[in-house]
Amino acid sequence: MTSGFPEIWDTRSFGRALDAAFSSLVAQWGETLETVFMPVLRAITGLERGLQFLPWWVVVALFCAATWGAGRRVVPVLVVALLLVLLGLLGVWNEAMATIALMLAATVLSVLIGVPLGLAMARSDRMRGGMLPILDIMQTMPIFVYLIPFVMLFGPGKIPALLATIVFAIPPVIRLTDLGIRQVDPEILEAARSFGASPRQQLWTVQVPLAMPTIMAGINQTTMMALSMVVIASMIGAGGLGYQVLQGIQRLEVSRGLIAGLGIVLLAIIFDRIAQSYGRRVQAGLHREGK
């Protein structure tokens, strides 16, 4: 087949060389990496089993407590409880718990990695200049592309699913941490400096608290993206609700796909409610007027 653009260099042998290089990397490091990530795998399966083992009303109570802690408001708590019960009624409780476990793990790790990266980016323009194109690539690259190398390294399972999810979901929390810190009123920061705040004190008494609403918006977005990616990652053995959708496709069962899909929507609403009510409380804490 001829193409419109002349073949100036041999892309096929380049591709082969890249594949070979990656294969040798897998051969060399695959097992080491697997051992390194063993504790993470144990944590995820532990969380999943725990959520499935607990009576459903205990899980509902836990979620209600988390929602109350996040927002101190009654309505979101009731909404979350109702949605969880609906999830059970759909008959996808265990699958939903598996999805929640993987999604929570991916979100927590994304925040643990993403917030410090965002802080570093806010501090150095050079770091920011280097990070922005990388984040752009991470967000525009089709998500299936991430699955290939991770599956090669770890084989199908929860760990490659987790890592691909983190790569996909981490950009918002990094970006919005950077943005939030950069948007802090320079005059307030100057005041902190004038009273002798060390760089660390400036960070924890001024920058992070004032950037919190923006950082929370980033965490919320990351949570939602993690949820959507966890579903796709079921193709490489993540299990959970996504696997039900996949089975629905393979067996051409409309009902199976629809029910699992509804379950995913319910999960999305639940986590969005929790994150939003926390975000609203933080925001209110910054602009209190006549309580």
Place this chain on the structure above:
Amino acid sequence: MRPIKIRVENVSKVFGRDPATALAKIRAGLDKTRLKEETDHVLGLHDISLDIRAGETFVIMGLSGSGKSTLIRHFNRLIEPTAGRILFDGDDILAHDAARLQALRRRKVAMVFQRFALLPHKTVAENVAYGLTLDGVPKAEALRRAADQIALVGLGGFETSYPAQLSGGMQQRVGLARALATDAEVLLMDEAFSALDPLIRHDMQVQLKELQGRLGKTIVFITHDLDEALMLGDHIAILKDGMLRQVGTGAEILARPADDYVARFVRDVNRGRILLCGAFADAGVMADVEAPVIGAEATLETAFAAFAGGAQVVAVRNGDGRMAGSLTAQRVMQALARV
């Protein structure tokens, strides 16, 4: 005379990529506008020397762009000079390392900002205690000491309020209490009252004077408002385009403006409220015994009442009780009319 608290020696500040080279060009005679056009550097301050004495209120005044906010930020090194020295109690603070600079900012110099710059997520009490907590004072003690300062500025009862719940004037009282709480010897006030309504502003000026009388702090006060400068300042420095035009007491500057700029600046001031009788008394003519007596330190305005009462001549008496001379209505009018 009181000891010198802050001495500024030949301080210059150029903003831009290569300030040292740009400053050399200025010294070679390039002016500010051409420096901006040719090298994209901005001359902030040029060769400023000042002495600020302990316990006085020193006002630095100028219009926007004059460099006054840049200058005040040199006193706690929020901005570093391109050249020159800044001595605090005789110590060159430019030689301080990070730890000593931090100690200086935590204990010796405190700052009040034009737009208050309070921490919106902390209560009034936590804001006032902020400097103390940065210095490692235990929270309970810091809040106790903060409560004293809050009472001092008249905000008792608002300890648990948040800044956004307070009016502008109240917020600036919090800013003032925060600066007082660290017990710093020097207060830097950067247009501290400029964002307030005229009435509140006057209240704050009166309160600051009264606090100053009680606490004896050294205050460096920045303003663009000449009336405020004259009311608060023991000494006033007038800054234009980063250069010092005149330093002196308010009366000195009104009576003998150093150049046209200063003269135009002070033209619209109510001179009767600033000029002192002692400076205009005619020592050659003694008033008769029945003439009303006023002190040499009284403003010309206080003499108006005596003339309104029908007196032709007023006797002016020095602080030590001796007569300084006499003042006629004509002399007062000449002083007011700048003849």
